[in-house]
C-alpha cells in the first residue's frame with residue numbers, strides 16, 4: 122500500500138508520521154514491526170527521531186537518504202568525504218586542468234575575446250571554489266605568447282554581462298558593415314535606413330524599398346547566425362573544459378579511495394539493485410517505510426527510494442510506504458530537488474500501485490495546528506499570487522501579530538556613509554524588537570515571553586547577521602548558536618580530521634589540519650608541498666624534516682595514540698600540547714562540549730572510531746550557549762521547526778542570480794540569442810518561484826507573532842511582495858502594518 126500526503130505547513134505532517142508509528146507499535150501483533158523513516162536533511166530526520174517515544178523507537182530507524190546509503194557501505198572501509206573536503210578536491214582538480222592542454226586549447230580559441238574567456242572560466246569554477254587569481258597570474262604570465270595581464274583577471278567578476286554588452290554593441294553601435302552602423306541599418310528609424318529609403322524614393326523604383334528591407338533582414342539574420350554560432354563554439358569549449366575538471370575530480374577520488382555524497386546515493390542504488398546489503402541493514406525485513414519532507418528529495422534520491430521500495434515489495438508485498446511532503450516548501454533546487462520531480466514521483470508511485478494492484482491512497486490534512494488565524498490570513502494574502510497559496514483552516518483561536526519594517530535601498534549618490542547608517546538602523550530596530558518583547562505576554566499561553574520563544578531567520582549567513590549576533594551579545598541577549606550545526610563547527614571538523622588522519626594517514630585530513638588554527642598554513646604553503654610531492658603529504662614532509670619538524674613531531678605523536686575515541690581525545694585534549702592550545706583559545710567552550718560528546722558516545726556505543734566520526738558529523742543539534750537564548754537560523758535550516766515569535770530579516774541583496782545556465786548538460790553561452798534568452802527566462806521563472814517558496818517556509822514558522830524587517834536591494838523581490846500585501850493590512854493610523862484584523866484583536870496586549 123502506498124499513501125501520499127501533500128499538505129501545507131503546520132498541518133501536522135510530521136505529527137501524522139509520529140502518530141502512525143505509535144499506532145503500529147501499539148497494535149497487537151506478535152512480531153515487532155520493522156520501520157524505516159527517511160528524510161532529506163539531518164535536521165528533519167533527528168526531529169522525527171526526537172518526537173517519537175522510546176517504545177516507538179524500538180526497531181525503528183531514522184535516516185537521511187545519505188546516511189542510510191552510508192550504512193550500506195560501512196563494512197567496505199571506504200571513507201566518505203564531506204562538502205569541505207570535496208571542495209578541496211575540486212580545487213585540486215581545477216589546478217590540474219589549468220595545466221592541461223584542454224585549457225590551453227580553450228584559451229587559444231578564445232584569445233581574441235580573452236576578457237570573455239576569463240569571465241566564463243571564472244564563472245564556471247566560481248560556484249565551487251575560490252578563483253585562483255594569484256595562481257593564474259603567477260604560474261601563467263604567458264601562454265603561447267598570450268599575455269595574461271592583471272587587468273583581465275581583475276575584471277573577472279560579472280559573468281556574461283561583458284559578453285552581452287559586446288554583442289549589443291556589435292549589433293547596435295560599433296559594428297560597421299560597409300561603413301554603415303548596423304543599428305542605423307536595421308531599425309526603421311535608423312539614419313542609414315532612412316537615407317536608403319529616401320534615395321530609393323528619389324529613383325522612383327517601386328522595388329527598391331522592398332530590396333532595402335530584404336537586405337536588412339539578411340544582415341540581421343547573418344548577425345543572429347554568427348552570434349549563435351559563436352555562442353555555440355564557446356559553449357562547447359567551456360563545457361569540455363568543465364568536463365575535464367569533472368574527470369580530474371573523479372580520478373582524484375578514485376586515487377584516494379574516497380566517495381562524496383553523490384557517490385553515496387549512486388552506490389546505494391547499485392547495492393539495492395544488485396542485492397548487496399551490508400549486515401547493518403535488514404532491507405528485506407522492512408514492514409513500513411516513511412518518507413518525510415519528500416518535496417526536498419532530488420531525482421537521484423528518489424531513484425534510490427523507488428529501488429528500495431520495489432525491492433522490499435518484491436519480497437514482502439504487504440510493505441507500506443507513506444510519503445509526506447509539501448510542494449510549496451520545495452527549497453532545495455540548488456541540490457537537485459524540484460516540484461516537477463516531486464509531482465512526477467507522485468505519478469510514478471500511482472502507476473506502480475495500479476500495475477501491481479495495490480492500494481494508492483491520499484490523505485487530506487487541511488487544518489493548521491500551528492499558526493494563529495491572524496498569521497494565516499497574512500500568509501494567504503502575501504503568497505496569494507502564486508501556486509503557493511495555502512488556505513487551510515486554523516484550529517487555534519488565539520491572537521497574532523504581524524509587523525513590517527521596510528528599509529529603502531541606499532542611493533549610490535548618497536555615498537557609503539548613508540549605506541552604513543541604514544544598515545545599522547535596520548539591525549538596531551531588529552535588536553530593539555527583541556528587547557521590547559521581554560516583559561510582554563504570549564497570546565497562546567498565559568505567561569511572559571522568554572528568549573527561547575524568539576527565532577531570528579535570515580536568507581543567508583552574511584556579515585550583517587554576524588554583526589547582529591555580536592550586537593545581541595553586547596546587549597546581554599543570549600544567542601543559541603543554531604546557525605551552525607555542532608558537527609560542522611570548524612574546530613569540531615579539525616578534531617575529527619585529526620582522528621581520521623591518525624587512522625588513515627590520508628591527505629585531506631592532514632591538509633585541513635595544516636590549514637587549521639593550530640598550524641595556520643596558508644594555501645600557498647600547502648600547494649608548494651603538494652605540487653612536488655611523491656606519495657602522501659605526510660611522507661613528503663618527513664623528507665624535509667628540518668623545516669617541518671613541528672608538524673612531523675606532532676602528527677607522529679597523534680598516530681601513536683589509541684584509536685578508541687575516549688582514549689584518543691582524552692590524550693589529545695588533556696595531555697598534548699595541542700589540547701593546551703585549544704583550551705586556552707576562544708574555542709574553549711566548544712572543545713569542552715566536544716569532550717562531553719565523546720564521553721556520551723562512549724557510554725552508548727562500542728566506541729569504534731569510524732562510528733564516532735559518522736555520529737559526530739551527523740549531529741544536527743545546535744551548539745547552544747548555556748541556559749535560554751534566542752535562536753538564529755537560516756530559513757533553510759528552520760525547515761520543519763516552529764517558534765512562538767519569528768523575526769525575519771529579509772535583504773533583497775541576498776538573492777543572488779546564478780549566472781551560468783546549463784541546458785541538456787551543456788553550458789549556454791550568455792549572449793542575447795533565442796536559446797540563451799529562453800533558458801534564462803525559464804531559469805529566472807524557476808528561481809523566483811523557489812524564492813517565493815522560501816518566503817512561504819519563513820512565514821509559516823511563527824505560531825503567533827511575526828516581525829519582518831525587509832531591506833530593498835537591487836532585485837526588490839521580497840520587498841515588493843511584502844509591501845504590496847502589507848498595503849491591504851495597513852492600519853488606520855498608517856503606523857507599522859499590523860493588519861486590520863490583528864490591531865482589532867490585540868490592541869490592548871502589545872506595547873507599540
Ligand SMILES: Nc1ncnc2c1ncn2[C@@H]1O[C@H](COP(=O)(O)OP(=O)(O)OP(=O)(O)O)[C@@H](O)[C@H]1O
Nearest residue numbers: 129130131132133134135136137447490491760761
Ligand atoms: N492532529 C494534531 N493534534 C494536535 N496537535 C497537532 C496535530 N497535528 C499537528 N499538531 C501540532 O502542530 C504543530 C505542527 O505540526 P507538524 O510539525 O507535524 O506540521 P508539519 O505539517 O510537519 O509542518 P511543516 O510543514 O512546517 O514541517 C506541532 O506543534 C504539532 O505538535
